[in-house]
Amino acid sequence: MIKILIANHDEFEAKGIQWLIESSISNVTVKVASNLANAITDLENEQPDIFIYEMNIGTDESLVKAIKINEPVIISLTMEATYGAAKKAIDIGTKFLLIKPFSPQELLNNINLIIRDFDRKRKQTEKISIHTLTQEVVYEQLFLAESKQAKPFLFVAFQPEKSSILPILNSFLKDYLFPVSPLIFPLSDMTICLFKDQSHVNWNEICKRFMYDWEHHEQEPICIIINQEKQPELTIHEKYIHTKKMTEVTFFVGYRQVLQFNNKLRWKFIDPFLTPSEQRQWISFLNEGNKEGISQFLSSEFLQFTDSYPDPGLLRIRLTSILAQIRRHMKSANLDQSIYEQEYLELFDTILYEPLIYRIIQKLLIFTSRIIDAVKDTSKNQHLDIIDKCLHYMELNYWKQDLDLSELSSYVGRNSTYLSHLFVEKTKKTFRESLTDLRIKEAKRLLIESDMTIKEIAALIGFQNQHYFSRVFKNSVGKTAKQFRTIESIGNR
Incomplete structure (x- = not known):
C-alpha cells in the first residue's frame, strides 16, 4: 500500500487533491496536513512514500530534517513560476514541480510514474524471495493429491467469461501492484494466484480495487473468487479443487464481482430429470x-x-x-x-x-x-380433412384421462354421432380404439426408453389406474407390460 501525505493550508484544495488520488489510483492511503507542524509530525510518524508539498505552507530546518530522514518522493506545488521557487524545490529534493494552475491528470501522471518506479524496485529486491517461494509451490502440486499443505497461502481465482482474454489478464496480473507478490498459475479457463496470507490485509477490498482497475483497462468481464477456508490440514491440491468448484457459482451469479468463501462449497441435490x-x-x-x-x-x-x-x-x-x-x-x-x-x-x-x-x-x-x-x-394453414384433424388433436392430447369423443367433436365443430361414423369409415377403428392405439404406442416407447414404473407410465399416458392399463396392454400386445419390457431389454443388449 502506497502512503501519500499532502501538506496544504488550503483545506478545500487539499481535500480535492485527496479525493482525486483516492478515486483514480488503487492501493494508496492519503493523509492531509493543514499546517507545517502537522506536516512534520506526519512525516516522522506516518513515513509516507510520496509527499505532496504546497510550498506556501512554509519550510524550516525540522521539515528538511524529516524529509532527509524518511526520504519520501516529493511533488512540490507553487503559484510562483520563478527561479527562486524552483531552487527552493530543488533544495528539499523535489522530483516534480507543478506550477498552478495544473491539470489533475498531470498530477496523477506524476504519482503513477513514482508508483511504477516503486514497483520496479520492489520487484528487483523480491526476485530472490519470489524465486524461493516459487520452488515451494509448483504446477504439479495443484493436481497431485500428495501435495504439501496449503496453510501459508491464500487462493484467489481470476475467472474471465471468455478464456481467449486469459493472456491479457495474466499480463495484467503480473504488472499489478498487490500488497503481496502472488504466485501466478495460468490455467485453461482461469488464473489461480497464491498469496502469502497476511491477516491484516483486506483481500475483499484489494480484489474490488483490482476489478475496478481491470475494467478501466479492459471491458471484458471477469469474476474474482477468494477462498478463505481456514482448515489448516488442507493440501495445495485440495484447496485448488475447492477453489475451482467455487468458480462454478458464476453460472448462477454472473461476472463483474468479487465472491468470498469462508467454507467449502456444497451443492444442493436436485433430481436432474423431470418427474x-x-x-x-x-x-x-x-x-x-x-x-x-x-x-x-x-x-x-x-x-x-x-x-x-x-x-x-x-x-x-x-x-x-x-x-x-x-x-x-x-x-x-x-x-x-x-x-x-x-x-x-x-x-x-x-x-x-x-x-x-x-x-x-x-x-x-x-x-x-x-x-x-x-x-x-x-x-391454421394445413388443409386437413376432419379425421386428420381429429387424429392430430388426439396425438397432442392422448395423455388426458378425460379425453372423449365430445371434446373431439367440439374441436372440429361436428356432431359426435356423425364424427363416430366418419372415424370407422376412414380408419376402420372406433375413436376409442384409435385413442387406445396411441396410448399403447407411447407406453411401449416409455417401457423401452425409461426406467419409470408401470404405474407412472399408466398415469402419464392417460389411464386412470394401473390395473386397467395392464389389462388393455395385454389385450393389445399379447404380453404384460413387464414381459414386454424384459423381452425388449434382452433384445437390445
Missing part, C-alpha cells in the same frame, strides 16, 4: 400454448436460487429433459423442418456450454415461444 407430473405439465404447456406457464416454471426452477446452489452439471441435464419434451412436441406437430432443427441443435449446445444460466433460460424461452407460434400457424 412424471412435470412431464405431464410440460405436455399441457406445449399443447395449450401456455407461454406464461412455461415462463413461470423456468423462472422458479432455474433463476431463483439464493444461498445454496445445485450442481450446474445436474441443472444442465434437467434442461435437456425439458428440451426433449419440446422436441417430441415438434415431431408430433411436424415441425422438424431444417430451420427449427438447426435452432434446436444450437439450443442444445447452449445448454451444454453457455457459462450463464440466465442466458440459457432466455434462449429456451425464445425458442419455445417460436415453436408454439409455429404450431398454431401450421394448424
Whole structure:
C-alpha cells in the first residue's frame, strides 16, 4: 500500500487533491496536513512514500530534517513560476514541480510514474524471495493429491467469461501492484494466484480495487473468487479443487464481482430429470400454448436460487429433459423442418456450454415461444380433412384421462354421432380404439426408453389406474407390460 501525505493550508484544495488520488489510483492511503507542524509530525510518524508539498505552507530546518530522514518522493506545488521557487524545490529534493494552475491528470501522471518506479524496485529486491517461494509451490502440486499443505497461502481465482482474454489478464496480473507478490498459475479457463496470507490485509477490498482497475483497462468481464477456508490440514491440491468448484457459482451469479468463501462449497441435490407430473405439465404447456406457464416454471426452477446452489452439471441435464419434451412436441406437430432443427441443435449446445444460466433460460424461452407460434400457424394453414384433424388433436392430447369423443367433436365443430361414423369409415377403428392405439404406442416407447414404473407410465399416458392399463396392454400386445419390457431389454443388449 502506497502512503501519500499532502501538506496544504488550503483545506478545500487539499481535500480535492485527496479525493482525486483516492478515486483514480488503487492501493494508496492519503493523509492531509493543514499546517507545517502537522506536516512534520506526519512525516516522522506516518513515513509516507510520496509527499505532496504546497510550498506556501512554509519550510524550516525540522521539515528538511524529516524529509532527509524518511526520504519520501516529493511533488512540490507553487503559484510562483520563478527561479527562486524552483531552487527552493530543488533544495528539499523535489522530483516534480507543478506550477498552478495544473491539470489533475498531470498530477496523477506524476504519482503513477513514482508508483511504477516503486514497483520496479520492489520487484528487483523480491526476485530472490519470489524465486524461493516459487520452488515451494509448483504446477504439479495443484493436481497431485500428495501435495504439501496449503496453510501459508491464500487462493484467489481470476475467472474471465471468455478464456481467449486469459493472456491479457495474466499480463495484467503480473504488472499489478498487490500488497503481496502472488504466485501466478495460468490455467485453461482461469488464473489461480497464491498469496502469502497476511491477516491484516483486506483481500475483499484489494480484489474490488483490482476489478475496478481491470475494467478501466479492459471491458471484458471477469469474476474474482477468494477462498478463505481456514482448515489448516488442507493440501495445495485440495484447496485448488475447492477453489475451482467455487468458480462454478458464476453460472448462477454472473461476472463483474468479487465472491468470498469462508467454507467449502456444497451443492444442493436436485433430481436432474423431470418427474412424471412435470412431464405431464410440460405436455399441457406445449399443447395449450401456455407461454406464461412455461415462463413461470423456468423462472422458479432455474433463476431463483439464493444461498445454496445445485450442481450446474445436474441443472444442465434437467434442461435437456425439458428440451426433449419440446422436441417430441415438434415431431408430433411436424415441425422438424431444417430451420427449427438447426435452432434446436444450437439450443442444445447452449445448454451444454453457455457459462450463464440466465442466458440459457432466455434462449429456451425464445425458442419455445417460436415453436408454439409455429404450431398454431401450421394448424391454421394445413388443409386437413376432419379425421386428420381429429387424429392430430388426439396425438397432442392422448395423455388426458378425460379425453372423449365430445371434446373431439367440439374441436372440429361436428356432431359426435356423425364424427363416430366418419372415424370407422376412414380408419376402420372406433375413436376409442384409435385413442387406445396411441396410448399403447407411447407406453411401449416409455417401457423401452425409461426406467419409470408401470404405474407412472399408466398415469402419464392417460389411464386412470394401473390395473386397467395392464389389462388393455395385454389385450393389445399379447404380453404384460413387464414381459414386454424384459423381452425388449434382452433384445437390445
